[in-house]
Amino acid sequence: MTTHAKATADLRLACIQFQPAIGRLDDNLKAMERLIRQAAGLGASVAVLPELADSGYVFDSQDELAALAAPIPDGRSAMLLCSLANELNLHIVSGLAECDSDQFFNAAMLCGPSGPIGTYRKLHLWNREKLYFQPGNLGLPVFDTAIGRIGVAICYDGWFPETYRQLALKGAELVCVPTNWVPMPAQGHHPEPMANILHKAAAHSNGIYIACADRVGTERGQPFVGRSLIVGPTGWPIAGPASEAGEEILIATINLGDVAKARALSERNDAIGDRRSDVYG
Secondary structure, eight states, X not given: OOHHHHTTSEEEEEEEEBOOOTTOHHHHHHHHHHHHHHHHHTTOSEEEOOXXXXXXXXXXXXXXXXXXXXXXXXXXXXXXXXXXXXXXXOEEEEEEEEXXXXXXXXXXXXXXXXXXXXXXXXXXXOTTHHHHOOOOOSOOOEEEETTEEEEEOOGGGGGOHHHHHHHHHTTOSEEEEEOOOOOOTTOTTOSSOHHHHHHHHHHHHHTOEEEEEOBOSEEXXXXXXXXXXXXXXXXXXXXXXXXXXXXXXXXXXXXXXXXXXXXXXXXXXXXXXXXXHHHHO
């Protein structure tokens, strides 16, 4: 494995925040391509897009989802992303509506310049997602890529500390998070969404980079909070939060070699090494 050599180089990481429209696949793919090209023009080596970026989110029937979902990596959306990754020489992580035989998954695909690398299927389904999608059945894979070890989580997965701990223990240096964050109960007028707080904590306690690409807008009465964020392995934001409502591309320069250093919290402490696995597994 060549992770150590890969992790010494600086990377430009982009989180793309925009407003997909439910059911408008053509328009969504055009927006995704336009924004990916913009991110590449800003020097991005990695681009992360929102959850269900190609389809929109608030489905009103299984038939509507079935008309929009497609296989990964052989469906239209996945093939477009792989083509862009090849042309622009970058890695792309995007949420997609996936159809696999007669089952549907809230999924994300990772592709690179040489083609598709892997698929993640959301483990923890939120609210009405449970009416239309199957829970993820691919576990929490970490993909060994030409630029480093990349994990993927989707939206509500981030409310479970086990998600990021498992990815960190499997060697993830960067976790890409396509998301459609919604307001949490009791959010009220608190200035910072709970999602941002959780992901800063997860980055700090696991010593990993976390890149969250959220959507914006209101879809069929459901508002989304925006506030996309890139967090460093010390837990502090290195880009964002983005705005609550606007289309935006966050850019940060990261070095995956910083992960090991960030976990050394003091001369005698390590965020991963100090775990008492004899007590809690």
